[in-house]
Amino acid sequence: MESPFECHIDVTAYQRAPVDLLCTETGFTRTRIKQVMQKGAVWLTHGKHTQRLRRASKVLSPGDQLHLYYDEKVMNQEPSAAELVAxxxxxxxxxxxxxxxxxxxxxxxxCSITRWAEQHLQPERTAFLVHRLDRAAAGLILVAHTKKMAAALAELFHERAVEKRYQVLVEGKFPTKPKSYLIDQELDGRAAISRINRLEFDPEAGRSLLDVVIETGRKHQIRRHLAAIGFPVVGDRLYGKAQSGEDLWLKASYLSFISPVSGEKKVYSSHNA
Incomplete structure (x- = not known):
């Protein structure tokens, strides 16, 4: 069976072994199916709800449906280690x-930050994504552990009540100004605001290290804004001209907001990791 592929199995009787059904359908060994389940590629539809199925001992009911989405490239990927800041x-x-x-x-x-958090926190907790970072970007990201907390933190982002700072290396000598350099070019028809200050300039490399504050969170906002004014981010293969082997040089370096729990101001820096 070529990869990627997917299969969908209707459950017609009470069944204690979803692994057996998947083995029969795919020809995979029980060990392989269990690995695929742990990596989040097996789903169970029960009634109106569909969610990942990781428990090999799950009892299935008539009317359930099993789904397997198999991509060998995805399964063979190994996640890099994330660092716990707080x-x-x-x-x-x-x-x-x-x-x-x-x-x-x-x-x-x-290979996601949410699954990494679920597997590496003690005590173990469910993880909910609050905001996103591009796959190619590094840096600070929040993960909630209850639906209520996820909603509260997401509301802070929606209200632009979270200060987000990034350190970005760009090609060229970025101008210095008494005040922050403002880019307010719309992206995809929506308002987008980035404020930029140059931290350093390397004359030999011809590159500038920038501190960027964004007031909105549009897709690839920093990369698109900087490329539009002639200062593409180093390693940006999408909007710039990345040199071979260079990774994207964009890092979320600072988060600050009023805690929805304590009402205290919280400040997190990548330097603390």
């Missing part, structure tokens, strides 16, 4: 490495 019980703050996903897909979630 465990606040209701949420945690992580330093996400470049290459790690913010969230998984139907093809698996073992």
């Amino acid at each position: 465990d606040e019980q209701g949420y945690s703050v992580w330093n996400k490495p470049a290459g790690m996903l913010s969230h998984g897909s139907k093809w698996g979630d073992h």
Whole structure:
């Protein structure tokens, strides 16, 4: 069976072994199916709800449907290690490495920050994504551990009540100004605001290190804004001209907001990781 592929199995009787059904359908060994389940590529539809199925001992009911989404490339990927910056019980703050996903897909979630948090926090907790970082970007990301906390933190982002700072290396000598350099070019028909200050300039490399504050969170906002004014981010293969082997040089370096739990101001820096 070629990869990628998917299969969908209707359950017609009470069944204690979803692994057996999947083995019969795919020809995979029980060990392989269990690995695929743990990596988040098996789903169960029960009534109106569909969610990942990881428990090999799950009892299935008539009318259930099993789904397997198999992509060998996804299954063979190994996640890089994320660093825990702070465990606040209701949420945690992580330093996400470049290459790690913010969230998984139907093809698996073992390389996502949410799954990493679920597997590496003590005590173990469910993880909910609050905001996103591009896969190629690194830096600070929040993960909530209850639906209520996820909603409260997401509301802070929606209200632009979270200060987000990024360190970005760009090609060229970025101008210095008494005040922040403002880019307010709309993206995809929506308002987008970035404020930029140059931290350093390397004349030999011809590159500038920038501090960027964004007031909105549009897709690839920093990369698109900087490329539009002639200062593409180093390693940006999508909007710039990345040199071979260079990774995207964009890091979420600072988060600050008023805690929805304590009412205290919280400040997190990637330097603390």
